[in-house]
Each structure stands twice: as structure tokens, then as C-alpha cells.
Amino acid sequence: MSLFNVLRASLAAALITTVTVSALVPLPAHAQAASAPAAQAPAPAAAPAAPPSAAVTEEAVENPYGLKALWNQGDWVAKGTLVIMVIMSMGSWYIIFTKVFEQRAMLRSAREDADAFWKASSVKSGVGSLKEGSAFRYIAETGIQASDHHEGTMVESIDKHTWISMSIDRAVGSINNRLQDGLAFLATVGSTAPFVGLFGTVWGIYNALVKIGISGQASIDKVAGPVGEALIMTAIGLAVAVPAVMGYNWLIRRNKAVMDSTRAFSGDLLNVLLSGKR
DSSP, rough: OOOOHHHHHHHHHHHHHHHHHHHHHHOOHHHHHHHHHGGSSSOOOOOOOOOTTTOOOOOOOOOOTSHHHHHHHOOOOHHHHHEEEEEHHHHHHHHHHHHHHHHHHHHHHTTTTTHHHSSSSSHHHHHHTTTTHHHHHHHHHHHHHHHHOOTTTTTGGHHHHHHHHHHHHHHHHHHHHHHHHHHHHHHHHHHHHHHHHHHHHHHHHHHHHHHHHHHHHHHHHHHHHHHHHHHHHHHHHHHHHHHHHHHHHHHHHHHHHHHHHHHHHHHHHHHHHTTTTH
């Protein structure tokens, strides 16, 4: 064998050995991570779905600083103030509703009964068409009575025109006074209810400060509750005063419309009685 063949066989054996060793040596960690297929990456775990039958429940928490707590924790002054404002509110609403019904009845009587009265042949027959207890019947009966009982009495020194006019005016004044009943109470409630509520607020804050001073704790939970309960008094006072003031102004305006119809009826009745037609 020649020397060339020996060298060629040795180089081939060395090359085969190098390739075999390279295949057996492990690659570095970052190289293995880079060569790992993306499909082998672990998938993120899916969040468990809420069961469809699960219902969300909310627990009702009672307000520890509300009106109920104010009544339970208040002294006799605070409770008395609340009772007074409740009475004022109930009285105001009672007067408002009763006056509205009374005014509505008088306005209806002015439209319907007065028309029937003037279509009658005489004043006395027209009185029978008016409703019992109505304001217009009261005025008509007063005028007829003044006209029939003028002669032979103490009032004959007064001329007939003046006597009948005075009698009808007194009847109209009585109706006006009846319409004004209760409005003074509404005015009083509207002007005093805010101050009654303010008195309850001042008294409640005073008691709250005394309790805070005794306990020695001025944290927000110790201050907010008692002070908030005291401020409820002011809110109640305003809630009582506002309807009373608005109802008073509204009823005054409606009274004016009622009295305009009443005075018009009384003036026409006076002229008919003075003409001698009864």
C-alpha cells in the first residue's frame, strides 16, 4: 500500500470521528428553547365559567343614622319636636283638601245654580232652584228677608235701599270669612315650621357634641351619625313649610275667583229686590 493511500484513509477516519462526536454533544439551553416548536408551548388555563344558575344576592343594610334611629335615640325634646311638625303637616294637608273641595262646589254653584236662579219668574221661586246650604241661596234668602221685614220695625228709620244693601253685604262678608277659615293656620305653619325644624337641629347637634365630648372620640363615624340625624329635623321642617306656603297662596287666588262670582250675584240680586220684583 502506498503512502498516499495510507494518509487518505487516516483523514477519512478522523473526519468520520469528528462528525459522530458533534452529533452526540447536547446543544445549549437557549438554542434548545429557540428550536422548540411553538406548538409545544403550554396553553393558558381557561377561567372556569360561572354556573348559569348562580344568582347574585345583595344583603339589605339598614341605615343606622335614619329617621328610625333619630326617634329611638332622641330625647323627649326631639320627639316632641317631631310630633309637633307631624301635627302641623297633617293640619295643613287637611285644610288644603277641604278648602279645594269647598271652593270647587261654590264655583260649580256659580255656573249652574245661578243660571237656574236668573231664569226663574221671581226671586222667591228662584230660591227654590238653589241647593240647600249653598252660599248663593244664603245670600238670596237674606236679601228676601231684609226686603220683607223692613217696615214696622226699628230699622224703618233706615231707607230700604240701604237696609237691603247692608244685609246682603253682611251675608257676602260671612261667606268670605268662611272661605278664609284655616288660611291663618297655613300661614302660621309656613312661617314657623322651618324654625321649629331648626330648633330640633340645634338641639340634636348639642346632644351629639355632648356625647362626643363624653366618649372622647371625634372620628368621622362618631360625628357623622348624630349630626346627620339632627339635620333631618331641618329637612322635615322645610317639607312641612313648603306645601303650607304654596297651598296658602293657591287658595287665596281661588278665593278671589269665588268671591268675584259671589259679589256679582249679590249685586244683581240687590238691583232686582230694589226694583220690587220678589
